[in-house]
Amino acid sequence: MKLASIENKTRDGKLVVVSRDLTKAVDVSQIAPTMQFALDNWINVEEKLKQVYEDLNNGSVSNIIDFNEVKKMAPIPRAYHWADGSAYVTHVELVRKARNAELPESFWTDPLMYMGASDAFIGANDDIEIEDEEWGIDFESEVAVITDDVPAGISPEEAIKHIKFVTIINDVSLRNLIPNELSKQFGFYQSKPWTSFAPVVVSVDELKNEFVDGKLHLPLISILNGKVFGTPNAGIDMTFNFGQLISHAAKTRSLMAGTVIGSGTVANQGSPTGSSCIAEVRCLETIKDGKPSTSYMKFGDTIEIEMKNAAGESLFGKINQKVKKYEKK
Structure with missing residues (x-):
């Protein structure tokens, strides 16, 4: 459904x-x-x-x-718990390579995860309101799942059974704020504004041919300013499936019904259209040319994110947002 x-x-x-x-x-x-x-x-x-x-x-x-005529909110406009993983380790490896940093071996066996702001999610057509372009505005096209109650200490195999819905999201990042926050060794906060959701969530039983082994095996399409930016398949190069991500989040405590778990930026290694954020393209440019040439998003820029099934039908509806200067009210 x-x-x-x-x-x-x-x-x-x-x-x-x-x-x-x-x-x-x-x-x-x-x-x-x-x-x-x-x-x-x-x-x-x-x-x-x-x-x-x-x-x-x-x-x-x-x-x-x-449904075309109504104002759509995020399917779950606020949640008790929102945690985003980094399931595509090749993406993390690339980012670290661009700054000549080694990837610890543990990254391949132990997922990265941060807890995001779940007090409000925004709708698929809501503006991305940011105060300053110099903060490095970036989109991140991801897959996300919503769970029922998940007991602590659950195995990855059992965790998959607790997934009720699947959707896609835009987990916006402010790239130029991230280094200072991470240097404090206490995680993201200011660099992660509100996350936006596709118009609908889809139950797992509706995706029996696409959601297999805890992964959604379809291309995730990102269109930046009217041009295709990336089309990586979300089921390829996903080091940790959603069962593993949920199990990681529930290692020491239960997860309440309505918990949202994100995949992290979807990425396919070695593909010319395998990126789902500007930061990854900038890393590829840095490795190749010594410096990035693609700029982060500016006021007025648009981002569309969508996933279609084998018949070309939109599964979750389209995220279609414009970056807008935030004005204090």
Whole structure:
């Protein structure tokens, strides 16, 4: 099934079931008013939501909403927990190579992960509002999953069973703020503004041919200022699958329903279209030419991120954002 949250003048929006082709939706607030409510009460609402999804696709429901005409929030507008991994270790290796740094062997066996700001996620068409271009504005095209309750100490194999939904995200980074923060050896904070989500999340059972062994085996398309930037396959070069990432996050504590786990920047090694962020392209340029030539995003720049199935149909809808100067209100 496909779920989304649409604006209703509250912070958590209104939950809707969306048709497979992303054109129609049905208000399901009588079953679950919000995405978080649905996840908290999944055992009671899953079958009811599935039935609405089947009826919507079969054309046997009334009160249909035109999904193209509504204001879409992030499917889960805020979450109790958001952790982003770095599953594509070849990407990390490349970044370190560009600055003549060795990649520790442990990076291939122990995932990198940081906890991000989950108090608010933004919608697929919301502007990326940043105060200063000099902060090094970069997009990061990623895959993400949403879990139910995950017990501490879970194995990677069991962790995969706790994935309820899959989607794609834009995990924006402010590259020029990162070095100072990491030099303090205490992780990201200021350099990671709000993350944006595709319009819908898709249940794992809907992706039985694409989501295999904890990986989503489809190209992730990034279009920067109207030009294709990268099309890496998210199932290739993913060192750690989502089961391993969830297991890593749950090593010492349980994860609550609605936890969002990101893959990190999707990347394919050695591919001319294998990048999903500007920083990686700049690293490739530095290795080749001694310095980068591609600039970070400027005010007015646009980024589109989308994933299509084998039939060319958009799975999650498109992220389509513009970078805008943040004005204090």
